[in-house]
Amino acid sequence: MQLALAPLQTYTDYHFRNAHLAVFSGVDKFYAPYLKLNNDGTIKSAPKIDILPKNNPTISVIPQLMACSVEEFFVMADYIESLGYQEVNWNMGCPYPMVTNRNLGAGILNKPQEIFGMLDRIIPKSKLKLGIKMRMGLESTEEILEILPKLNDYPLTEIIIHARYAKQLYNGTCDHERFRECISLTKHSLTYNGDITTREEFEELSRQFQTIDSWMIGRGAMMNPGLFEEIKFGVVDSSEVYRNKLMSFSRHLEESLLSCNPDRGYALSKLKSYWEYLCEGLSDGKQLYRKLKKAKAVEDFNAFITEML
Template structure:
């Protein structure tokens, strides 16, 4: 069984990846949030820095890109290859309209002729492995039924499927029955992604999709970063132990952010965004997050966390 941390923009960057691996166990692969381009065609700086090997010293990381043309693809994949990576993941799953309206992310899934034309031009020139992370479609999960069998013609390293269509965003349930259809339509290694938030939910899915050996967790791990340990090892920390781990995670994150950027306001903003998720796993999380949200300095935020988590 392989467990992976999903690439969540602004959240699962190298600060979070390094903090997580220092405190928690169970993640086999980390996927970096996608590289993206500036208007002049160069790669944006923040995601370039995020995948530098020196920023990910102990991490099995798969970089991700998002492109809608051959030129865009190779601008980013060449950079990834030059850093020494042997594999890249292509984001065909981002559901937000500002992305899909530009034929990026899941916006290409209802244009299969354009998608396969891109594949036909890219694969003969590709020097590293390529996997894809995709939704089941843009407007319907039925769209994947046309795409998935044709992907068997290409030497993909893996296919990761988030079991929703893009226009759902993250609303409504995942389409488990459609995912079951997908299993028989592909010859590739298949990873399930979507709404794995508890060990019980994972057990249900593992029983339902008994042939699937690879799983990706995103938002569930942001709420409960110990979820991987619970699934893989059956380890469920007591309340005090878990709270101590969250405090250590927060300290790692804060130190990493301040080492990267001495602007304390930057660290404060990032930590507030992390704790919007992390607080959800605690019985007094609403009260804690109200305090965190009102903090005017990173020291004040840390003091609130120590009061709630350690006292």
């Protein structure tokens, strides 16, 4: 069984990945949030920094990019290759309208000929191995039924499927029946992604899809960073042990954030964003987050965590 940490923009960055590796276990593959271009054609700086080898010294990371043209693809792919990476993941899954309206992310899924046309030009030229992370469609999960069989013509490393269509965003339920159809339509290694937030949910999905051996977890890992080891090793920490791990995890995040940017206000803002998710996994999380939101300094923030946990 392979477990992967999903690439969640602004969340599962190298600060989160390194802190997770220091405190928790169970992740087999880490994916970095996507690279994207500025309006002037240069790569946005934050994701460039995120995948620098010096920021991922002990982690095997697969970078991700988002492109709607071959030219855009290679601007980012060439940078990724220059850092020594051997594989890239193409994001066809981001569901947000500001992205999809520009034919980026899942916005290309209702234009399959554009996908295949790009692949026809990318595959022969790229030295990087290529995988794809995708939604099942832009407006309907039926859209994947046309795309998936034709992807068999291309030498992809894997296809990761979030079992929703883009216009759902993260609402409603995943379409498990459609995912079951997908299994029979592809010869590629298939990874399931979507709504794995507890070990019980994973076990139910594992029973449904017994041929699937690769799973990706995103929001569930943000709410409970210990979820991977719960699934992989079947060990659930006591409340006291888990809360101590969370405090250690938060300290690692803080140290990493301050090492890259001494602005304590920046660190505080980022810590609040991480803990908005982490609090969802705690029985008293709403009460804790109300306090954390009011913190004016990192020291106050840490005091609230120590007091509550």
